[in-house]
Amino acid sequence: MRKINEIFYSLQGEGYHTGMPAVFVRFSGCNLKCSFCDTRHEEGTWMSDEDIVREVIKYPARVVILTGGEPGLWIDERLVDALHQEGKYVCIETNGTCLLPENIDWVTCSPKEGAELKLDRMDEVKVVYVGQDVSPYLDLPAGHYFLQPCSCSNTGEVIAYILQHPEWRLSLQTHKLLQIP
């Protein structure tokens, strides 16, 4: 059984897959307490893998995004397999502090200052920019490097930084701009 905060259908608002329809599975709880965290994730109900898959397949999209809270605390190959059995493409939003099952299709790592990274594989890095030194994150083994304004509040500052450091790309939280989930 796994503790689930919510399962909902929307567009991926952030990062490389922005605009993709996706089913979000939000796990409860986290091992970090980021001051800027925009998500209330502690509440949850216990669901079996069968319950989770049954809810996910109510929606027509192929993409499933495991998030939280920190989904790395909860997931294993068995859950990812069960979603693969239904033809789903499984993505994860993670802070990078947990080892992940090998069979995940797409890893979005959002490293946090002072939190040790355990991942050796990731597809994109997506850093919430609050003025910190982000240059070390360019050494992470990813294919895409995104900076994301914090709660849409410092977009100008992020644009200015990226114009001076063009290895980075802008990720907007487009779901917040559009006022969708």
Ligand SMILES: C[S@@+](CC[C@H](N)C(=O)[O-])C[C@H]1O[C@@H](n2cnc3c(N)ncnc32)[C@H](O)[C@@H]1O
């Ligand atoms: C709520 S977290 C859940 C997944 C995981 N715990 C993590 O931090 O990657 C999902 C994404 O939202 C980002 N995020 C959290 N709070 C934010 C905020 N106030 N503004 C912009 N992005 C934020 C995180 O960095 C992460 O990329």
Ligand SMILES: Nc1nc2[nH]cc(C(=O)O)c2c(=O)[nH]1
């Ligand atoms: N639309 C939408 N896109 C998202 N991408 C990552 C999210 C998250 O909270 O992990 C998120 C979210 O909460 N909503």
Ligand code: SF4
């Ligand atoms: S790691 Fe993610 S879920 Fe946990 S507190 Fe930070 S932003 Fe929120």
Ligand SMILES: [Mg+2]
């Ligand atoms: Mg969110």
